[in-house]
Amino acid sequence: LYGLSVSNATISAVTDKLIPELKQWQQRPLGSHHPFLRLEAIHYKVKTDGRYEEKAVYTVPGL
Incomplete structure (x- = not known):
């Protein structure tokens, strides 16, 4: 994307960090x-x- 190379490990590290926060927000x-x-x-x-x-x-969308 936009000439940027991102490894699978980087994607996993980012999602591993975000998913618990997202679940907490959803609940x-x-x-x-x-x-x-x-x-x-x-x-x-x-x-x-x-x-x-x-x-x-x-x-x-925010209301």
Whole structure:
């Protein structure tokens, strides 16, 4: 990506650090100031192993 080479070990190290924080954030209690969440998805066709698969990227915009 953008001419940058990143090893599998680096990707693993980053995700190993982020996943526990992400899970903690996902499991936090929502206060009364969050009456609803808006979920959006963008669908992309991604080529994997010579085949195209449709993948969705989900976002929750801040309200």
